[in-house]
Amino acid sequence: MSINEEIISLLKKSLLSATTKGRIPEVGLLDIQLDYPKRQEYGNISTNIAFSIAKKIRTSPYAVAQIIIESIEKTGGLISKVEIAGGGFINFWVTKERLYQVLKEIEEANESYGTSNIGQGKKVLIDFVSANPTGPLHVGHGRSADYGDILANILAFCGYKVTREYYINDIGTQMKTLGESLKIRYLQLLGQDVQLPDNGYKGEYLVEIARTLYKQKEDTCRNEEVEFFTNFAKDAILEDIRKTLIDFGVQYDSWFSEKELYDSKQVDEVIDSLKKVGFTYESEGALWLKTTAFGDEKDRVLIRQENNTSGRREHTYFAGDIAYHKNKYARGYDILINAWGTDHHGYIKRLEAAMSALGYPANNLMFLLCQLVSLRRDNQPVSMSTRAGEFVTLSELIKEVGKDVARFFFVMRKLNSHLEFDLDLAKQSSKENPVYYIQYVHARTCSILAKAVEKGLPQSLANQANLNLLKLDEELALIFKLASLPQEIINCAKCYEPHGLTAYLMELAGIFHNYYQHHRVISANKELSQARLVLVNAVRIVIRNTLTLLGVSAPQRM
């Protein structure tokens, strides 16, 4: 049990004892909130439980707090002091002995320190990035990729069974346009005077793909159908996307093709199901879904009006997406997470409506919207147009600032905030750059541990060292910070927000650097050195585990 769990358990026992003795009326189930106070004089952990109880039974928070702490068990070696402050806050101080125990736990758990089981094996599908294969990933996709991957890491750490999935929109109007655009680029290479239409893909990358095609097949493709070019472009672009994501440290468990949903008739089937439940109708030559029945602003089209040029009735993207989500449910996931760009927010209602129409529970279908990213260089916003000399692709960003920096910067902000990526700061290799500041702690701890070996100090194991020697305030604060990692991770998992971990790392790094600056780890006092080496090793493990969750490397030397 973690320290937080132990305190919650103490509080529950205390409340139970107080209510059975009739000192506090029965108040029903309470969600006990613990907090890490900002000020040292408020202890290690505090709770506002007395305020919530006082509100329900209309009495003073101070009186309730008084009763609670009188009923609290003070044996058990967890708490050294309990106080009431600020009119009803209950503040706890954790014993040194319990903190030393944490050092042992960290050493023993090693790579798995920070894990928990709040997920209880529930299956989660995270669908993220899923950019159309019509061009390279840009920096906005980078943020989604970073977010989705880190969220997946965190949920896995918390005991969920996680699948990372990329949904490929490999069919439909855009794919056709892509094929047409490539064909024109190819024919241009052959010297033909043909121009891209206004809606064509104008990016330089398609010219390069045309060159690749020419290298492979020379001029033998001039009479191929558009579909041939679509496939060639799609494969080349998907390969580029995959490679960029791997360079970024993001690996998917599953790549899901929209086209296969059509080929295997799953789209037709889901439309039949929707017809059967009576939520569809024909109008103006199209098939509509009555999403307004579920709170959408207007009804949405599933199958489009007959197209003049193709003479066919084509499905909308929406139709495919309904089949896709039905398929996700059918695969037995408990939680479906869609990490989308904020520009898709208008689309959420209609998809929820469709799933409700099919009878699926809406509450385990999550939409997490990722706000836009802007770049800043030389204190100026960088234009996001594809003008020459100004990068916009994720791949270029990785080349310029490095994977570690890019990943850390993308996750520093709350998902819902606009993110301004400061390239100048990102490229500084000094303390100004938070990534190096944190990685430096890891390198430093490794270096200290190596120095200890060099000096012939025996291998320091927590259960062999005399940890009682760690009694400085800085040391106890450092250990307490290490002790709070599992709870920090749980908090991130509960609200699907990983950015708290960057703040955690900054704080931990600050405490450590300060400690290091003022106290020698390895000194003439061998026993003390041993104890401090255990602490340093624990810091190393916590920094490494947290950076790993963030997809950032933990270098031993820098």
Place this chain on the structure above:
RNA sequence: GCGCCUGUAGCUCAGUGGAUAGAGCGUCGGACUCCGGAUCCGAAUGUGGAGGUUCGAGUCCUCUCAGGCGCGCCA
């Protein structure tokens, strides 16, 4: 026009309805015979505006101002 999101320090942003609102950058001033100076210590600056709910509001509600995004039989 309608809908969603965002307004917190000079800049970029944290901040589960709780205690004296924090961090990084930038600015200014300091610290090294040492286990890594890619480090450390110190200083200044405040919630867009108006009401309301509450014992308590940056956080919840209403209005207002400013910015972003969306409002296709595109995806």
